[in-house]
Amino acid sequence: MGTDGFSGRPVLFLDVDGPLIPFGRSAAEYPTYRGGSVLGGCGANPLLGRINPDHGLRLAALSCELVWATSWMAEANDCVAPWMGLPELAVVTWPDPCDLDECDEREGLHWKTRTLVGWAAGRPFVWLDDELTDADRVWVAAHHRGHAYLHRVDPRCGLADADYVAVQQWLTDRTRSE
Template identity: 35%
Template structure:
């Protein structure tokens, strides 16, 4: 079996809309525009633990693209990660549908679990015919990623390994 992927979004997942305990404020200016961020240093260990336990590779699936390695990774405790090359958003599509098309094209038939807050990626993925097994773990953008989401991802990956190992 190909190495499973953990696809990781930034806004609404690592960077929620609402500040909860454990989050710190940051600013980032990847393209000269200043963005305000709320980031949680516990996210990195949670996710690298998931990857270590399951043999999965964490990959950015975000409009931040590889800028996430500069502005997000060091602040949450993640290493530098590969990223899905998502082109600039085409407004003919929703943010989620545009992203899902490019995720599908990039992952091919590799299994993946996707931590994502855009609700329409699930529908968009059902239009893709050539995908391997996958799970979208929907994240509430107000609160961002929690241990519950990571546990869902872990349970699915462990089942995948049992089925295909």
């Protein structure tokens, strides 16, 4: 661990809705995984059953530090992590909506972008989200002093093999260049 409490590995910021819980098609088109609708104190959220628990092993195998970057915030540790077999992860705390820069929205910048760059504090990071745009990529390139890979996940499918391949390739390339 470094002096900041983190390992020297890159961070992977992970969103839940879209990357892990696919949406946008008819409900009948999505597989439902065993027991996903009732997890501990998470109530009967039918969308949890769409999370493929195999994502936990695949995410844990990546050479990075996983961090929840989702509006689920701490609920991701209570509801999603146990279902996927993940330990409790760090959670990004979002600013109050009143504190967000209204210019960001007008310029197409995602409401999470500034916070994630601040949280990374110069460390290399991957951001998996279904709402990323070129505006986010341009802003991160101009304001983040480390390497960053912003990868948009198709929310209709959620994380797929190609997404894992792309992330692992980026992580491997970073390891070789440093």
